[in-house]
Amino acid sequence: MAETNINLAAGARSWRWQTAVLIGLVLLLAALPLLANMLGMPSLISLATRIVILAIAASSLNLALGYAGLISFGHAAWYGIGAYVVGILYRHFVSGEALLGLPIGSDQLLITLPAAMLITGLCSGLIGALALRTSGVQFIMITLAFAQMIFFFFVALKAYGGDDGLIIRRRNELPFVDLRENENFYWLSLLIAVVWILLLSRIVQSRFGAVLTGIRQSEPRMAALGIATYPYKLVAFILSGMGCGLAGALMANHARFVSPDMMHWTQSGEFMIMVILGGAGTLLGPAAGAAMLILLEMQLGAVTEHWQIILGPLLVLMILFWRGGLSGLWRQMMGTRHD
Amino acid sequence: MTEIVLDVRDLTKSYGGLKASDHLSFQLTRGDIHAVIGPNGAGKTTFIGQVMGDVRPDHGSITFAGQSLNGLSTPQRVRLGLARTFQIPRLLKEQSVEDNIALAVQARQGHSFLFWSAVAQDRSLLDPASEIMRRSALSARAKVPVALLSHGEHKQLELALALALRPQLLLLDEPMAGMGPSESRAMVQILLGLKGQVSMLLVEHDMDAVFALADRISVLVYGRIIASGTPQEIRANAEVRAAYLGEEG
Ligand SMILES: Nc1ncnc2c1ncn2[C@@H]1O[C@H](COP(=O)(O)OP(=O)(O)OP(=O)(O)O)[C@@H](O)[C@H]1O
Ligand SMILES: [Mg+2]
Numbered sequence: 363m364a365e366t367n368i369n370l371a372a373g374a375r376s377w378r379w380q381t382a383v384l385i386g387l388v389l390l391l392a393a394l395p396l397l398a399n400m401l402g403m404p405s406l407i408s409l410a411t412r413i414v415i416l417a418i419a420a421s422s423l424n425l426a427l428g429y430a431g432l433i434s435f436g437h438a439a440w441y442g443i444g445a446y447v448v449g450i451l452y453r454h455f456v457s458g459e460a461l462l463g464l465p466i467g468s469d470q471l472l473i474t475l476p477a478a479m480l481i482t483g484l485c486s487g488l489i490g491a492l493a494l495r496t497s498g499v500q501f502i503m504i505t506l507a508f509a510q511m512i513f514f515f516f517v518a519l520k521a522y523g524g525d526d527g528l529i530i531r532r533r534n535e536l537p538f539v540d541l542r543e544n545e546n547f548y549w550l551s552l553l554i555a556v557v558w559i560l561l562l563s564r565i566v567q568s569r570f571g572a573v574l575t576g577i578r579q580s581e582p583r584m585a586a587l588g589i590a591t592y593p594y595k596l597v598a599f600i601l602s603g604m605g606c607g608l609a610g611a612l613m614a615n616h617a618r619f620v621s622p623d624m625m626h627w628t629q630s631g632e633f634m635i636m637v638i639l640g641g642a643g644t645l646l647g648p649a650a651g652a653a654m655l656i657l658l659e660m661q662l663g664a665v666t667e668h669w670q671i672i673l674g675p676l677l678v679l680m681i682l683f684w685r686g687g688l689s690g691l692w693r694q695m696m697g698t699r700h701d
Numbered sequence: 702m703t704e705i706v707l708d709v710r711d712l713t714k715s716y717g718g719l720k721a722s723d724h725l726s727f728q729l730t731r732g733d734i735h736a737v738i739g740p741n742g743a744g745k746t747t748f749i750g751q752v753m754g755d756v757r758p759d760h761g762s763i764t765f766a767g768q769s770l771n772g773l774s775t776p777q778r779v780r781l782g783l784a785r786t787f788q789i790p791r792l793l794k795e796q797s798v799e800d801n802i803a804l805a806v807q808a809r810q811g812h813s814f815l816f817w818s819a820v821a822q823d824r825s826l827l828d829p830a831s832e833i834m835r836r837s838a839l840s841a842r843a844k845v846p847v848a849l850l851s852h853g854e855h856k857q858l859e860l861a862l863a864l865a866l867r868p869q870l871l872l873l874d875e876p877m878a879g880m881g882p883s884e885s886r887a888m889v890q891i892l893l894g895l896k897g898q899v900s901m902l903l904v905e906h907d908m909d910a911v912f913a914l915a916d917r918i919s920v921l922v923y924g925r926i927i928a929s930g931t932p933q934e935i936r937a938n939a940e941v942r943a944a945y946l947g948e949e950g
Contacts, residue, residue, distance in 0.1 A: 564816065564817055564819075565816050567819040567820065567821065568815055568816045568817055568818060568819065568820065569807055569813040569814075569815040569816075569818075569820055569823075570813055570814060570815060570816050571816075571820075572800075572803075572804050572807060572813070572820050573804075573807075573813045575793070575795075575796070576793055576804055579793040579794060579795060579796070580791050580792070580793060582755070582787075582791050583791045583792060583793065583862075585755070585774075585775040585776055585779075586753070586775065586779065586784070586785055586787070586791070586862075586863075587779065587804065587805050587808040587862065587866065588775075588776045588779030588780050588808050588809070588866060589776055589808050589813070590774065590776040590777075593814075594813065594814075597814070
């Protein structure tokens with residue numbers, strides 16, 4: 363009894379400590395535009411916005427990859443489709459043309475973001491339903507193949523810019539907030555990222571999340587417990603696709619540009635690296651991984667134009683020696699300090 | 702009072718030229734512990750796999766409590782009231798004993814499309830889980846990650862997970878294999894405590910355990926049941942002694 367009480371108390375203490383750190387972190391991130399302007403480095407805001415948006419995508423992939431163990435090598439497709447929804451809706455908004463007889467144009471963020479999530483949800487549902495009939499290496503290859511199909515579809519889609527993509531002259535509108543101000547767009551992205559990651563954290567701690575964690579560790583065990591895994595994997599795949607669609611829609615607004623490059627397989631690979639680098643199956647690891655990767659790319663890019671040659675081996679080394687990614691390192695540091 | 706809970710007829714399963722089940726017929730009376738013994742590679746695990754739906758038979762029928770199991774998936778069979786333990790433990794190694802059992806309790810309670818409440822605070826999972834840990838002598842290890850448990854504890858947890866499903870029929874694949882004598886005796890005591898409440902198909906090499914527990918014994922050799930009877934009959938059976946018990950000395 364005494365022992366469990368101590369455990370509970372320690373659990374509650376570390377939980378409170380973690381919450382405090384998280385709130386501090388969010389406040390710090392929220393203050394970032396002020397600091398950037400004070401330091402006379404407004405370009406930091408744009409960089410931070412990119413990181414925050416990619417953190418949404420990486421955290422979403424993590425639900426499938428880190429928790430359910432579904433190694434999807436095609437999540438850039440959902441990111442790109444989310445972006446194209448924004449681009450195409452904007453295009454029709456400007457031209458006033460109907461699509462299939464429907465007057466679908468919009469530049470309202472409150473319409474475009476849910477639309478992006480809905481459509482990526484449908485697409486990832488369709489493709490997930492097929493891809494999840496396989497597993498292991500086959501699943502990796504089939505998600506890659508579908509994503510490449512979608513990539514080439516958009517390359518060939520001349521009506522929406524083909525190879526060149528679509529330019530979005532103005533960011534979407536939001537009532538009462540001027541999103542053309544970079545600070546405002548950053549704060550909005552940060553808010554959405556925080557809400558989405560909190561939502562994911564509820565999900566992974568729920569009964570649904572417990573099933574996903576079980577699926578990753580042993581599918582035969584899940585079957586022996588009477589759990590048919592397919593529907594759970596499919597829902598995880600869809601949720602994770604929708605999160606990437608949300609990120610893509612935000613990125614389209616941030617960059618005011620959409621192109622098939624967003625769905626290139628190297629983008630899928632980068633999302634995977636963010637998750638693994640930060641720590642698969644941890645709440646904040648992938649977000650940290652996103653920041654790490656973007657900053658690394660930037661630093662190395664400033665040193666040499668062949669930065670990829672350095673980044674590749676560096677990533678391999680980091681993944682080999684930091685078991686559990688950045689969050690593993692963090693836990694080790696915290697662990698030794700507590701001892 | 703002699704209802705047949707598991708009725709297997711003419712089960713056949715070949716792997717290439719090898720017959721893992723060879724026109725195997727088998728009846729298990731409700732409430733019995735029915736042991737299946739036989740040498741290595743006789744087809745015992747394959748038999749359990751076919752009853753559970755993990756392995757598809759080439760031919761034959763399996764009926765559970767009057768219902769045909771043919772074509773049903775493993776999860777469907779589990780929901781009808783079957784549960785198994787694995788010869789080689791299959792557990793959620795990264796998680797604690799309590800997490801594993803709570804998941805089994807959760808599985809028994811129905812679907813898991815619930816996205817909001819945290820399982821770690823869910824009394825409707827934790828209370829039954831702690832009751833099961835108490836009965837399985839695992840309470841002291843509740844918070845320990847499964848990867849850190851001993852082999853014997855893995856076997857105990859295998860049984861605890863199956864029991865959490867409250868099955869009518871339990872298929873036990875060598876629950877004592879690799880255990881020390883005292884662990885083995887404890888396992889026998891746990892199974893004796895369940896006798897009568899749950900029907901059991903017990904695959905086991907430990908003959909002391911088999912003779913202490915079984916109401917009936919069937920002997921499986923090369924995929925065929927060569928003898929079936931009470932423990933006394935099997936002990937007296939010359940063919941069995943030659944084929945199997947004799948090897949034990
Ligand atoms: N998937 C498979 N593919 C090919 N052969 C298999 C397969 N599964 C089992 N076998 C073979 O079928 C035979 C029966 O195997 P099974 O595992 O059922 O034996 P067992 O009675 O459980 O043995 P043990 O006492 O060693 O656990 C063995 O010869 C085994 O090699
Ligand atoms: Mg076996």
